[in-house]
Structures are given as C-alpha cells and as structure tokens.
Amino acid sequence: MTNKHTSVLISGASIAGPALAYWLARSGATVTVVEKAPALRTGGQAIDFKGETHMELLRRMGILEEIQRRQTGGTDQTVIDSYGKRITV
Ligand SMILES: Cc1cc2nc3c(=O)[nH]c(=O)nc-3n(C[C@H](O)[C@H](O)[C@H](O)COP(=O)(O)OP(=O)(O)OC[C@H]3O[C@@H](n4cnc5c(N)ncnc54)[C@H](O)[C@@H]3O)c2cc1C
Structure with a gap:
C-alpha cells in the first residue's frame, strides 16, 4: 500500500497514535501527531x-x-483463594 499524497492528522500521542503514525508514514503518508498534554508524564506502568x-x-x-x-523481567501474577485455588489467570 502506498499513500504518497495522503496527509493524516492523528490526535493523541500515547500508544496508538505514534504506532499508527509509524505505519502510515512507512507507507508514504505525511503524518502529523498532536497531543493535548503539555509534557510527558513522569510515571508509568509496565507493558505486557x-x-x-x-x-x-x-x-x-x-x-x-x-x-x-x-x-523489567516481571512474570505473570495469579490470584488464588484461601484454599490455593486459582481464581484469575
Ligand atoms: C488505570 C489503568 C491501568 C492500566 N494498566 C495497564 C497496564 O498495566 N498495561 C497495559 O498494557 N495497559 C494498561 N492500561 C490500558 C492502557 O493504558 C490503554 O490500553 C492504552 O493507554 C490505550 O492507548 P491509546 O493510545 O489508544 O489511548 P490513550 O493512552 O488514552 O491516549 C490518548 C492520548 O490522546 C490525548 N488526547 C486526548 N484528547 C486529545 C485531543 N483532543 N487533542 C490531542 N490529544 C488528545 C491524551 O492526552 C492521550 O495522550 C491501563 C489503563 C488504565 C485506565
């Protein structure tokens, strides 16, 4: 797929926005990403x-x-009940 003359405006620079921008730009589109947050967040979570x-x-x-x-080397967590039976995966 080529998007040589396509311009795309993406609203939101979290996970989905930049990932979509990457693929659209790779296929030839001209992509602009805008973000309403004034700065990067200082905290975050591990991504699985x-x-x-x-x-x-x-x-x-x-x-x-x-x-x-x-x-970070995290492993899966399992929640068990008081009998040791798994209640979530
Ligand atoms: C409490 C909580 C815990 C979570 N924990 C995990 C986890 O441990 N692991 C995991 O993988 N996922 C987790 N998730 C899910 C994960 O956060 C989402 O799946 C992911 O952030 C979705 O990404 P997104 O880019 O689609 O949207 P979002 O991350 O919601 O990003 C949207 C972006 O668009 C911007 N925006 C919004 N409106 C505008 C506008 N009008 N103009 C410009 N910019 C705008 C926002 O500022 C934001 O940066 C959690 C979610 C929550 C709520």
Missing part, C-alpha cells in the same frame, strides 16, 4: 507483550531487540 502477533509486530517495527534489552 505476549504472543507471536505482538512479537512479529515489534520485529517489523524494528524495536523488538531494544524492548527485550530493556525488559
């Missing part, structure tokens, strides 16, 4: 990437190795 679709997407964006290099 799981499964082949996530990995393949990150690989195609050329950022998989960098993400793996910076991983």
Whole structure:
C-alpha cells in the first residue's frame, strides 16, 4: 500500500497514535501527531507483550531487540483463594 499524497492528522500521542503514525508514514503518508498534554508524564506502568502477533509486530517495527534489552523481567501474577485455588489467570 502506498499513500504518497495522503496527509493524516492523528490526535493523541500515547500508544496508538505514534504506532499508527509509524505505519502510515512507512507507507508514504505525511503524518502529523498532536497531543493535548503539555509534557510527558513522569510515571508509568509496565507493558505486557505476549504472543507471536505482538512479537512479529515489534520485529517489523524494528524495536523488538531494544524492548527485550530493556525488559523489567516481571512474570505473570495469579490470584488464588484461601484454599490455593486459582481464581484469575
Ligand atoms: C488505570 C489503568 C491501568 C492500566 N494498566 C495497564 C497496564 O498495566 N498495561 C497495559 O498494557 N495497559 C494498561 N492500561 C490500558 C492502557 O493504558 C490503554 O490500553 C492504552 O493507554 C490505550 O492507548 P491509546 O493510545 O489508544 O489511548 P490513550 O493512552 O488514552 O491516549 C490518548 C492520548 O490522546 C490525548 N488526547 C486526548 N484528547 C486529545 C485531543 N483532543 N487533542 C490531542 N490529544 C488528545 C491524551 O492526552 C492521550 O495522550 C491501563 C489503563 C488504565 C485506565
């Protein structure tokens, strides 16, 4: 797909906005991303990437190795009841 003469305005520079901008720009579109927040937030949470679709997407964006290099090493959490029976996965 080529978007040589397409201009796109994306509102929001969180996760989805820049990711969409990346793919649209790669296909030739001229992309502008606007964000209403005055600055980057100082806090954040870990992001969970799981499964082949996530990995393949990150690989195609050329950022998989960098993400793996910076991983925090968290593991899955399981909530159990007082008998030790799993109640969430
Ligand atoms: C309490 C909470 C905890 C979460 N924990 C996790 C977690 O641990 N792991 C995880 O993977 N996900 C988590 N999520 C989900 C995750 O935050 C969302 O799935 C993700 O942020 C969605 O990304 P987005 O880019 O679609 O939207 P958003 O992150 O909501 O970004 C929208 C952006 O658009 C901007 N914006 C809004 N209106 C305008 C406007 N008019 N003009 C310009 N800019 C505008 C906003 O300032 C914002 O930066 C959590 C969500 C919540 C609420």
